[in-house]
Each structure stands twice: as C-alpha cells, then as structure tokens.
Amino acid sequence: MRQRSLIAITAALTAGALTLTACGSRDDKDKDNAGGGGTTVVIGVDAPLTGDLSALGLGIRNSVDLAAKQANSKKFVDGVTFKVEPLDDQGQPSSGQTNATKLVADKDVLGAVGPLNSSVAESMQKVFDDAKLVQVSPANTNPALTQGPDWNGGKKVRPYKSYFRTATTDAIQGPFAAQYLYNKVKKKKVFVVDDKKTYGAGLAATFKDEFTKLGGKVVGTEHINPDTKDFGAVATKIRNSDADLVYYGGEYPQAGPLSKQMKQAGAKAPLVGGDGIYSADFIKLSGKQGVGDYATSVGQPVEELPSAKEFIANYKKAGYKEAYEAYGGYSYDSAWAIIEAVKKVVDDNDGKLPDDARTKVIDAMKNVSFDGVTGKVAFDEYGDATNKQLTVYQVKSTDPKAGWKPVESGTYTGSN
Amino acid sequence: MHELPQQLVNGLLLGSMYGLIAIGYTMVYGIVQLINFAHGEIFMTGGFGALTVWLWLPAGTSVWAALPLMLIGAIFVSTTIAVGAERFAYRPLRGAPRLAPLITAIGLSLALQQAVWAWYPEAKSPRSFPELPGGAINIGSVTMQPGDIFLLITAPVCMIILGYFVMKTRVGRGMQATAQDPDTAKLMGINTDRVIVVAFAIGAAFAGIAAVARGLKYGQIDFRMGFILGLKAFTAAVLGGIGNIYGAMIGGLVLGLAESMATAYINNIPGMDKLGGQSWADVWAFVLLIVVLLVRPQGILGERVADRA
Numbered sequence: 001m002r003q004r005s006l007i008a009i010t011a012a013l014t015a016g017a018l019t020l021t022a023c024g025s026r027d028d029k030d031k032d033n034a035g036g037g038g039t040t041v042v043i044g045v046d047a048p049l050t051g052d053l054s055a056l057g058l059g060i061r062n063s064v065d066l067a068a069k070q071a072n073s074k075k076f077v078d079g080v081t082f083k084v085e086p087l088d089d090q091g092q093p094s095s096g097q098t099n100a101t102k103l104v105a106d107k108d109v110l111g112a113v114g115p116l117n118s119s120v121a122e123s124m125q126k127v128f129d130d131a132k133l134v135q136v137s138p139a140n141t142n143p144a145l146t147q148g149p150d151w152n153g154g155k156k157v158r159p160y161k162s163y164f165r166t167a168t169t170d171a172i173q174g175p176f177a178a179q180y181l182y183n184k185v186k187k188k189k190v191f192v193v194d195d196k197k198t199y200g201a202g203l204a205a206t207f208k209d210e211f212t213k214l215g216g217k218v219v220g221t222e223h224i225n226p227d228t229k230d231f232g233a234v235a236t237k238i239r240n241s242d243a244d245l246v247y248y249g250g251e252y253p254q255a256g257p258l259s260k261q262m263k264q265a266g267a268k269a270p271l272v273g274g275d276g277i278y279s280a281d282f283i284k285l286s287g288k289q290g291v292g293d294y295a296t297s298v299g300q301p302v303e304e305l306p307s308a309k310e311f312i313a314n315y316k317k318a319g320y321k322e323a324y325e326a327y328g329g330y331s332y333d334s335a336w337a338i339i340e341a342v343k344k345v346v347d348d349n350d351g352k353l354p355d356d357a358r359t360k361v362i363d364a365m366k367n368v369s370f371d372g373v374t375g376k377v378a379f380d381e382y383g384d385a386t387n388k389q390l391t392v393y394q395v396k397s398t399d400p401k402a403g404w405k406p407v408e409s410g411t412y413t414g415s416n
Numbered sequence: 417m418h419e420l421p422q423q424l425v426n427g428l429l430l431g432s433m434y435g436l437i438a439i440g441y442t443m444v445y446g447i448v449q450l451i452n453f454a455h456g457e458i459f460m461t462g463g464f465g466a467l468t469v470w471l472w473l474p475a476g477t478s479v480w481a482a483l484p485l486m487l488i489g490a491i492f493v494s495t496t497i498a499v500g501a502e503r504f505a506y507r508p509l510r511g512a513p514r515l516a517p518l519i520t521a522i523g524l525s526l527a528l529q530q531a532v533w534a535w536y537p538e539a540k541s542p543r544s545f546p547e548l549p550g551g552a553i554n555i556g557s558v559t560m561q562p563g564d565i566f567l568l569i570t571a572p573v574c575m576i577i578l579g580y581f582v583m584k585t586r587v588g589r590g591m592q593a594t595a596q597d598p599d600t601a602k603l604m605g606i607n608t609d610r611v612i613v614v615a616f617a618i619g620a621a622f623a624g625i626a627a628v629a630r631g632l633k634y635g636q637i638d639f640r641m642g643f644i645l646g647l648k649a650f651t652a653a654v655l656g657g658i659g660n661i662y663g664a665m666i667g668g669l670v671l672g673l674a675e676s677m678a679t680a681y682i683n684n685i686p687g688m689d690k691l692g693g694q695s696w697a698d699v700w701a702f703v704l705l706i707v708v709l710l711v712r713p714q715g716i717l718g719e720r721v722a723d724r725a
Contacts (some may be wrong), residue, residue: 050533050540051540051541051640052541052542052640053541054540054541069452072563163446196695199625222693222694223693223694223695224693224695225694225695225697225698227644227699228644229634229636229641230430230527231694232426232429232430232676233423233426233427233675233679233680233697234679234694236419236422236423236426237419237679237680240418240419240560253541254540256636257634257635257636260634260635261634263424264559264561265553265559266552266559269523281541281542284542284543284636285542285544285636286546287547289637323464362565388573404505
C-alpha cells in the first residue's frame with residue numbers, strides 16, 4: 001500500500017514537471033497564418049525562447065514570424081503559404097541538435113533561421129547539411145562556422161554548404177572594437193574575461209590580438225563559469241589590475257552582473273563586449289553601474305536605416321509582446337532570404353515546388369540579393385554576409401529601452 | 417598582497433549565503449535522514465516571494481522600509497512551500513525505502529522550477545531585484561556594498577537565534593530527541609510529526625532570508641538560481657558534517673573561502689596557471705570536499721546522527 005502510493009506520487013510529480021515544460025514551449029504557437037490554399041512551406045526557427053538568453057531568442061522568433069506574415073499578405077510567392085515553426089533550444093547545443101533533427105524530418109520545412117549561439121550552431125550544421133536543408137543564422141559570429149577551424153591560419157575552407165549567415169563574424173567584430181577603443185577612446189590597458197564558450201572565447205581572442213597589435217597592454221585574463229552569478233573574486237582582481245578597460249567575451253546574463261559587481265568593487269574601467277551583450281537586458285542587469293559600458297554589434301543601428309522604418313512600423317503593428325532586440329533585423333532578413341530563394345525555385349519550376357526543393361533552395365541562396373532591413377542582403381562564397389558593417393554602442397542611461405546609443409558605425413578595414 | 421583582505425571578505429560573503437541555505441539541508445537530514453533536494457528551489461521561491469511584495473508596494477517606497485515586509489514575504493512563501501512539500505510529498509513516504517523520498521525531492525525541485533518559469537510574470541529571463549540605497553563602504557582596502565553588510569549581519573544573527581532555539585526551547589529539545597531516536601521520542605510524548613514540520617519550516621525560513629540577501633547583493637533573481645546554489649549549500653552541509661547545524665555554517669564559510677581563494681590565487685602558483693581562475697573555482701571546491709571526506713568522513717564538525725537501533 002505504502003509502496004504503491006509512493007510510486008504514484010513520484011510519477012505524478014515527474015509527470016507534472018514534464019507537462020509544465022511542454023505547456024510552456026507551446027504557449028505562443030502561431031496557428032493563424034495558415035490558409036490561403038496551395039502549398040505550405042514551413043520556415044523553422046531555432047533560438048533560446050526560454051532561459052537566460054530568451055530576450056534575444058524571442059526577438060528572433062517574432063521577426064521571422066513577421067517576415068512570414070508579410071510574405072503571405074503580399075502573396076509574394078504564388079500559391080505558397082509560409083508557416084513558422086519555432087523551436088526552443090535554451091542555448092544548449094544538445095537541444096539545438098534535437099530541434100534540427102525535428103525540422104529535417106518535416107518535409108514541408110524548406111529552411112531554418114537560427115540559432116543564436118555559435119556553440120549551438122556547431123551541433124546543428126551537420127544535421128542540416130546531411131538533409132540538404134538551408135540554415136541561415138542571424139546571430140552566429142564565430143568565423144569557424146563558415147570558414148573552417150583554420151580560418152585564422154589563412155586556410156579557409158567552407159565546412160557546410162547549407163549554412164549561411166546574415167551577421168558579420170568575430171574575425172572583424174573583435175578587432176573593430178579594439179581599434180575604436182584604442183584609437184578613439186584612448187584606452188591602453190585591458191583586462192580580458194571570457195566564458196570559455198565558442199562565441200565568447202573566440203571573440204575575446206580576436207579582440208586581444210588586435211589590441212596588442214595596436215600597442216595596447218593586456219594586464220590580466222580570467223575565464224568565468226557562466227553558471228554562476230558571483231563574480232566577487234574576479235571583480236577584486238580587476239580592481240587591483242590597474243586596467244582602464246575590461247573586455248568581456250560572452251553574453252549579457254553574465255556581462256550584466258560582472259559589470260555591476262566589478263564597479264561595486266571599485267573598478268573604474270568600463271566593460272566592453274560584442275553583440276552578445278548588446279541587449280536591453282544588459283542594462284537591466286548592470287543597473288546604474290552599466291552606464292558608460294560599450295558593445296559592438298553587427299550592422300548599422302536598425303533604427304537609423306531608411307530600409308528599416310517599414311520593419312519597425314510593421315513590428316509595432318503586429319503587436320509582439322517582446323522587443324525585436326539585437327538580431328530582429330537580421331532575423332527578418334534571414335527569413336526573407338529563404339523566402340526569396342523559395343520564390344526563385346518556384347518560379348523556375350513553373351509555379352510549383354519541385355521534388356528536390358531543398359537542394360534547389362541551397363543553390364538559389366547563393367545568388368540571393370535584395371535590400372533588406374539591415375542593408376544589402378547577399379552571401380559570399382563562404383556563406384557569410386557581404387554586408388560587413390559594424391557599430392559601437394554605449395550605455396547612456398539606465399532605461400533598458402533607450403539606454404544603448406550608437407556612437408560609431410563603420411566597416412572594419414584591417415590593420416598593419 | 418593588498419588584494420587578500422578583499423578576497424577573504426568575498427569568500428566570507430559567499431560562504432555566509434551557502435551556510436544559510438545549508439542549514440535547511442542539515443536540519444532535515446539530522447531529523448528524518450532525508451536529503452531534501454528541493455531545498456534549493458524553496459530558496460528560489462522565497463526570492464520571488466520577496467519580489468512580489470516589493471512589486472505590490474507602492475512605487476517609491478524606500479528599500480529599507482520595504483525590507484522587513486520583503487523578508488516576511490520571502491519567509492512566508494518558502495515555509496509554506498516547504499511545509500506543504502513535507503505534508504504532501506515526504507510524509508506519505510516516511511518508512512518507504514530511502515531512495516523514494518530522494519526521487520520525490522528531485523521531482524519536486526523540477527516542478528517548482530518549472531512552475532515559477534511558467535506562471536510568474538516575466539520570470540523567463542532574470543528579474544531585477546531592488547538594491548539597498550547608499551554607497552559602498554570602504555574599510556582599509558576592503559569595499560563593501562550595503563547588501564553585503566546585510567548578509568554579514570544576518571547570517572550570524574540567524575545562527576545565534578537557531579542555536580538558542582535548539583538548545584533551550586522545548587521544541588528544540590524535542591528535535592534533538594527525535595534526531596536521536598524517533599520511536600523512543602514518540603513514547604516520551606514528543607509529537608515527532610510536529611518536530612519534523614518545524615525543522616522543515618526553520619530551514620525554509622533561513623533559505624527565504626538567504627534569497628533576499630542574494631537579491632540585494634546581486635540585484636537580480638532568476639528561476640534557476642536555486643539549482644547551483646542548492647548544490648553548493650548541500651556540499652557545504654556535507655563538508656561541515658551533515659546533521660550538524662554549526663557544521664553547516666562552518667562548511668559554508670570554508671567552501672566560500674575556498675572558491676574565492678582558488679579564483680584569486682591558484683593561477684599565481686607556478687605550473688598551475690591553466691588550472692586557476694573563476695571557471696576552476698568549483699573544481700577546487702569539490703577537490704577540497706573530497707580531501708576532507710577522505711581524511712574525516714564525518715565532515716569537519718562531525719555528523720550528529722545517532723545510530724539507529
């Protein structure tokens with residue numbers, strides 16, 4: 001009797017926990033953009049929709065959703081209705097791989113937008129490539145994803161033909177920040193911190209290389225454990241290091257608390273990071289201590305581009321609960337790149353989807369070229385965006401919605 | 417070496433937090449021999465309880481004035497959940513093999529985490545927590561924030577109150593008796609069910625206080641914060657000698673100091689530069705645990721669990 005009730009309770013609790021997980025991930029699913037008849041083409045989305053990085057992930061999902069809705073209402077591809085299938089990877093490579101497998105298995109899926117994290121992308125690339133399913137990431141910046149592990153040694157080899165991205169890479173993002181901070185802000189001594197992940201460690205390394213090449217000094221390095229939020233000991237090291245700048249390779253859930261704690265410990269140096277910290281949530285987490293911190297991000301500020309006005313207005317009109325965040329424009333453009341490619345394939349096949357649509361979409365992707373939200377959208381021979389614009393932002397106020405202000409946009413030109 | 421005092425304080429702060437949470441593990445283990453793995457999540461819900469009180473108060477309320485109410489809110493939520501868990505998840509399993517309540521505890525921990533994630537507004541990403549006003553306080557080369565001072569005062573005060581309660585009050589003595597031999601204690605007229613509920617409640621109340629302290633210190637709380645902190649606090653309880661309430665505090669402090677020393681100094685040792693830094697702090701904390709358990713398996717202060725006849 002006792003034994004039975006114990007089994008029942010344990011089972012009930014486990015089931016309860018699992019159900020909750022499941023409900024959560026299904027709650028925002030959009031069903032109302034089906035209809036219109038004809039063929040349905042599904043665009044998969046893989047991004048962290050829950051967890052620490054969900055602010056960025058939800059922005060990606062909403063922007064792709066908006067792209068699909070726009071394409072449907074304009075009847076952009078005759079007889080084709082686009083549908084979005086968002087999947088949550090929680091920033092975990094294993095979940096990303098599961099999601100990729102799931103998308104590959106659905107024959108209506110002709111393309112996927114995502115993921116956010118470079119480390120997640122690593123686990124997904126092969127799954128997509130084996131199935132000849134095109135993947136466009138709006139946010140991955142690790143150079144190795146398109147140019148192979150030896151990209152820095154001069155031997156660039158594209159590992160997966162199905163992988164494209166609309167974001168520029170860390171190979172130019174780190175050095176761009178280094179040049180701005182060394183030449184314009186006159187910072188000479190940097191303390192470099194990273195989270196040891198693909199994105200963070202890669203970015204910190206490219207920054208460090210360029211900063212020392214310019215003549216700057218690295219006065220300390222530290223790797224943090226992204227699972228913890230206590231950076232007291234690291235903050236003390238930074239304060240005592242005499243650095244006038246702290247570079248953080250990683251994302252805002254750690255960067256925000258790190259910025260706050262190091263300044264509370266008495267450090268006077270601003271924190272600088274890449275696109276992974278360029279989020280309203282960084283300002284929420286760093287509070288008043290975050291004012292003065294910098295971030296670089298890919299492209300020009302979306303708000304300042306004439307091509308983006310329509311996107312912003314439509315995004316507002318669609319009434320999404322979450323902001324489009326750092327990658328909204330890129331996600332919208334990524335989805336449109338897939339839509340354009342699908343259109344080309346359908347047009348070439350007398351208005352119908354061919355049987356080998358996936359392979360054809362990959363081929364069409366190479367020649368995609370249109371004016372997107374973030375500027376010209378096109379891909380080079382590695383699948384990288386040809387648009388290599390970057391912008392430095394600075395936190396000017398503690399208002400999460402308006403705190404980040406662009407201070408300099410430009411294209412990285414390399415240094416000697 | 418002018419960094420050392422600050423690093424010691426950093427470790428002390430981290431350790432006080434571990435210690436406050438560890439008390440919940442150690443008391444429950446001492447009395448019913450159950451490792452309540454949901455305790456980390458009870459700590460987390462306490463934090464959200466305090467946040468709810470803060471959001472409910474009119475905007476512009478000073479944090480100092482709100483603090484007592486937030487503490488009450490945190491303690492209310494965490495003890496309610498702990499007592500409820502004891503009543504509905506653990507009590508029906510009393511007498512069942514030890515593995516059963518352990519699995520229930522893990523299930524409960526997941527359920528609580530997911531419940532906050534699913535139902536607390538905007539809990540999917542970290543939520544900001546009010547901070548105590550006032551600037552940093554400098555004592556020599558040591559810098560401390562008001563939130564740190566709160567933690568440094570609260571932890572010992574809680575310990576003193578708990579020590580008095582266990583040693584001097586009727587319920588406290590009942591706890592000691594139940595820990596030694598629940599059957600005989602029952603024969604002596606002690607309501608062991610009530611004693612167990614009290615043990616859960618006290619542990620949860622301390623976890624609630626720790627959650628407020630953590631919120632004030634870092635300015636944010638999130639639905640996953642209980643997992644890692646709970647694991648660390650459990651480690652602290654084992655390190656100090658599980659079942660021993662003073663051991664929990666000592667274990668917490670030792671663990672906190674070990675982590676901050678490992679971050680600050682290990683990579684200065686020649687040949688160890690690749691094995692130091694914050695990302696290795698957990699590794700060194702667990703190395704320390706293993707060493708202590710090898711030399712002294714009962715923990716630093718020793719277990720306080722009587723042999724069962």
